Structure formats: C-alpha cells, structure tokens
Amino acid sequence: MVIASSAEQNHPGAAQLPNDSYTPLVGSESRVESPRYRCPVASCHQTWYRHSSDEDIPHCPIHDVVMIRDSKVH
Numbered sequence: 001m002v003i004a005s006s007a008e009q010n011h012p013g014a015a016q017l018p019n020d021s022y023t024p025l026v027g028s029e030s031r032v033e034s035p036r037y038r039c040p041v042a043s044c045h046q047t048w049y050r051h052s053s054d055e056d057i058p059h060c061p062i063h064d065v066v067m068i069r070d071s072k073v074h
C-alpha cells in the first residue's frame with residue numbers, strides 16, 4: 001500500500017485541487033466593497049474607506065469625531 005496523502009502534503013500543487021471550488025469567490029469578492037465611513041456632520045464631506053477590518057475607524061480631521069458607517073442604498 002502507498003500512502004498517497006503523505007506525498008500530497010509535500011506537494012504545493014496539491015492545494016490547487018481543493019481550492020478549485022473557491023475560484024468563483026474571487027469574482028464575488030468584488031461585490032463586497034470596502035465599507036465607506038463618513039463624518040456624522042451632514043455638511044462635512046470627509047469620507048474614508050476601510051480596506052481592512054484591522055484598521056481603526058479614524059476621526060474626522062475637521063470635527064474630531066469618529067466617522068460612522070455610511071450605509072449605502074443599492
């Protein structure tokens with residue numbers, strides 16, 4: 001008997017097999033836009049895009065208030 005699994009673990013190309021079903025997710029990822037944040041002051045146009053969930057929400061440089069999530073209507 002040959003234990004094939006041990007050989008696959010040492011083969012980087014083996015990762016392509018299970019990831020094949022994930023390929024469509026690359027395209028669907030474009031639907032998830034970076035959340036946009038804006039200053040809660042209505043007359044303020046400061047906006048900021050959160051590209052990573054690790055990023056902290058910044059303050060508006062003008063009003064020194066934490067930006068809020070801008071809920072866009074699709």
Ligand SMILES: [Zn+2]
Nearest residue numbers: 039044060063
């Ligand atoms: Zn502001």
